[in-house]
Amino acid sequence: MSHEHRMGRALAQLGIAALGLITLVGSGGGGSIGIPDTSCLNTPQGCGSTPPPPAQPTASVTPTRPIVQVGTAVSFTVSTDATSPTYRWCRQPQGATTCADIAGASSSSYTLAAANLSDDGATFQVSVHGSNGDALAGSVVAVSSMPPLPLADAEFPDSDWTLVALATPPLPSLRASATHTASGGNPGAYRLISIDLPLEVRTVNLLNLQASPSYSPATQGAIYLIEFSLDCNNLAVALDASFSNYWLPALEQGGRRFLPDRNAGATCFSPGWTTRGWLGFGAAAFKQVDGPACGVGEACPDFSSQGTPIRLGLAYTVELRSPLPAATAASAPHYDQGLDNWKATVWRR
Numbered sequence: 001m002s003h004e005h006r007m008g009r010a011l012a013q014l015g016i017a018a019l020g021l022i023t024l025v026g027s028g029g030g031g032s033i034g035i036p037d038t039s040c041l042n043t044p045q046g047c048g049s050t051p052p053p054p055a056q057p058t059a060s061v062t063p064t065r066p067i068v069q070v071g072t073a074v075s076f077t078v079s080t081d082a083t084s085p086t087y088r089w090c091r092q093p094q095g096a097t098t099c100a101d102i103a104g105a106s107s108s109s110y111t112l113a114a115a116n117l118s119d120d121g122a123t124f125q126v127s128v129h130g131s132n133g134d135a136l137a138g139s140v141v142a143v144s145s146m147p148p149l150p151l152a153d154a155e156f157p158d159s160d161w162t163l164v165a166l167a168t169p170p171l172p173s174l175r176a177s178a179t180h181t182a183s184g185g186n187p188g189a190y191r192l193i194s195i196d197l198p199l200e201v202r203t204v205n206l207l208n209l210q211a212s213p214s215y216s217p218a219t220q221g222a223i224y225l226i227e228f229s230l231d232c233n234n235l236a237v238a239l240d241a242s243f244s245n246y247w248l249p250a251l252e253q254g255g256r257r258f259l260p261d262r263n264a265g266a267t268c269f270s271p272g273w274t275t276r277g278w279l280g281f282g283a284a285a286f287k288q289v290d291g292p293a294c295g296v297g298e299a300c301p302d303f304s305s306q307g308t309p310i311r312l313g314l315a316y317t318v319e320l321r322s323p324l325p326a327a328t329a330a331s332a333p334h335y336d337q338g339l340d341n342w343k344a345t346v347w348r349r
Contacts, residue, residue, distance in 0.1 A: 057082035059128045059135035065279045067142040074112040082130025094121030115143045146348040154341050156191035164207040186231045186273035190340040193316050197333045203319040207250045213309030221348040223303035225280030232268035233338035250315040253301045254308050256291030312344045
């Protein structure tokens, strides 16, 4: 066999081998000549893994929990990241197990033209269908038969407010103050709350309550829900990470003080005025934290038309949440918070 013939035959065999390699690698085979298939490294899931499922879309409805007077219109709007979404709205009365479709409600918004008492506690729900999946969101409506009664204070004269400091464990020597400050608020005057937190104390509630009763259920009507809001400002140089601090709605009735659960707390960590607000609280949301015990069968607090006068306000709470570091243990942490533009809106039955 000539040299040229042998060379041509070798090149042909090499070409067949190369063709086989391309075919094997391209079909995911590989390995027959000791070269593994690494093409999977270029995929998001990597080699030998199941592809992650696509993220499901989300949706939310605003307002979340509107409170309105009978005859008032309520407009709901849904926000979603669904792709090419379509919408279907339905209404589920309080206590019902099914949500009935609302005829013609198929856009990203829906307006209830005039709320009535049968809408109280009803959920207006929207089903969102997108090419990337489905999402569900809703809003619960509260309806009052009477107009709301707004209560507010933006000046905070000392004569109009009281401070009640409740410490756990009790500590009579606790140093806390709340004073009218003429300037620096949002805008103008504000209430400055200061506390030196003794190391023995685990929780302190500083209840800022109006000096005179804010509302009398017996003369002004039974309370359905109360909304609260404030502007707050962290005036401390630094907040120790061992403590948490937050604001809560507060009320006093018959010598008893009440706060909602700490999970309702609104924080104000950063310097500068920040607005914080709460959705409507009913009587069941408040738990007694001080004062004489409630009698058997007694409503505490009593929002009914037999209820005694109520003082409303806010509580600034500081509590220990982790062991104190050595640096903190040497001196008591100091906290300064500003309170301005307090508002409570009483909704009646």
